[in-house]
Amino acid sequence: SDEGLYAWVVANYALGTLGGDPAHTTGIIELGGASAQVIFVSDEPMPPEYSRKVKFGNFTYNLYSHSLLQYGQNVALELLRELLVSGSQEEATESEGRKLVDPCTPRGFTRDQETQKLSPVSLIEKNRYPSTFHPYGNFSECRSASLKLLRKGKDRCSYQRCYIGSTFIPELQGKFLATENFFYTSKFFELTPRGFLSELMVAGQQFCEGDWTELKRKYHSLDEEELLRYCFSSAYIVALLHDSLGIALDDDRIGYANQVQNIPLDWALGAFILHSAIDSDVQHSNWIMIVISGDSSTLHLLLGFSLVSIAAWIVFKWRKPKQKTIYDLEKGKYIVKRGSRYS
Numbered sequence: 066s067d068e069g070l071y072a073w074v075v076a077n078y079a080l081g082t083l084g085g086d087p088a089h090t091t092g093i094i095e096l097g098g099a100s101a102q103v104i105f106v107s108d109e110p111m112p113p114e115y116s117r118k119v120k121f122g123n124f125t126y127n128l129y130s131h132s133l134l135q136y137g138q139n140v141a142l143e144l145l146r147e148l149l150v151s152g153s154q155e156e157a158t159e160s161e162g163r164k165l166v167d168p169c170t171p172r173g174f175t176r177d178q179e180t181q182k183l184s185p186v187s188l189i190e191k192n193r194y195p196s197t198f199h200p201y202g203n204f205s206e207c208r209s210a211s212l213k214l215l216r217k218g219k220d221r222c223s224y225q226r227c228y229i230g231s232t233f234i235p236e237l238q239g240k241f242l243a244t245e246n247f248f249y250t251s252k253f254f255e256l257t258p259r260g261f262l263s264e265l266m267v268a269g270q271q272f273c274e275g276d277w278t279e280l281k282r283k284y285h286s287l288d289e290e291e292l293l294r295y296c297f298s299s300a301y302i303v304a305l306l307h308d309s310l311g312i313a314l315d316d317d318r319i320g321y322a323n324q325v326q327n328i329p330l331d332w333a334l335g336a337f338i339l340h341s342a343i344d345s346d347v348q349h350s351n352w353i354m355i356v357i358s359g360d361s362s363t364l365h366l367l368l369g370f371s372l373v374s375i376a377a378w379i380v381f382k383w384r385k386p387k388q389k390t391i392y393d394l395e396k397g398k399y400i401v402k403r404g405s406r407y408s
Contacts, residue, residue: 145210
């Protein structure tokens with residue numbers, strides 16, 4: 066999508082790689098709430114629907130760019146829970162008493178504990194689950210369940226390979242920034258910006274298999290609904306980046322970040338940079354960095370002023386009286402006659 070593309074633009078502009086060798090650029094893997102984005106320079110042949118070209122300076126960048134709908138963290142968790150409840154996942158086994166096992170929720174959690182704290186929407190979601198839904202935190206099983214979710218629909222793949230569902234994704238090339246929920250999860254588990262996936266596995270396993278009461282006590286400042294997601298989040302990230310996209314557990318080419326050089330990876334900034342470069346000489350575009358390097362409100366003010374100016378110009382042009390040049394027979398010369406805009 067364009068949002069992912071613009072995030073790639075602002076990241077590489079901040080890194081100083083935009084306008085240089087495509088091989089030195091950094092890709093973006095974004096894990097949002099509803100979807101995931103994958104954008105990077107690739108030298109592989111790609112189907113046209115997955116290919117984007119960006120020209121900046123003297124270089125043209127051949128990008129793989131795609132939005133993976135329903136693979137965002139929040140939606141994926143909801144889909145996984147539906148599969149667990151329906152029994153379509155092996156991890157959602159039924160034992161005596163028709164107890165459904167959920168490997169992505171820490172042991173000791175009971176939904177009745179937080180009934181009074183949940184929003185009306187969350188209460189509706191709560192009622193979807195039977196009272197026999199049994200939290201049984203297990204990182205390995207949650208990871209396996211996440212991987213099955215990511216592979217769902219792979220039988221419909223019409224390309225040489227599909228790492229996620231039936232979606233074409235070429236082999237990852239170069240360095241990457243993992244943003245949004247990748248960053249938030251790594252920050253929660255206190256990983257370094259270049260932390261290995263193996264470190265996330267260890268931290269996620271300890272969290273998933275911990276006691277819910279102890280976890281609430283340790284992270285008392287966090288909302289329970291937010292805290293509850295980190296078992297799934299850690300397992301899902303490993304299943305997505307390692308098991309699906311093939312990033313090694315000890316690979317240091319993945320960095321977790323939501324900003325570069327104090328510049329937020331905001332798609333609006335990327336759009337501003339890219340469209341400004343079209344109309345100006347990028348060799349003399351340092352002023353762009355001045356605008357975006359500070360508080361983002363500066364950019365919003367500039368864009369807002371531009372929109373107001375354009376609107377005022379349109380109104381002025383519309384309300385300006387029309388002028389007609391006619392020949393006056395009595396005076397024997399041409400005169401200018403003004404009339405109503407609506408006449």
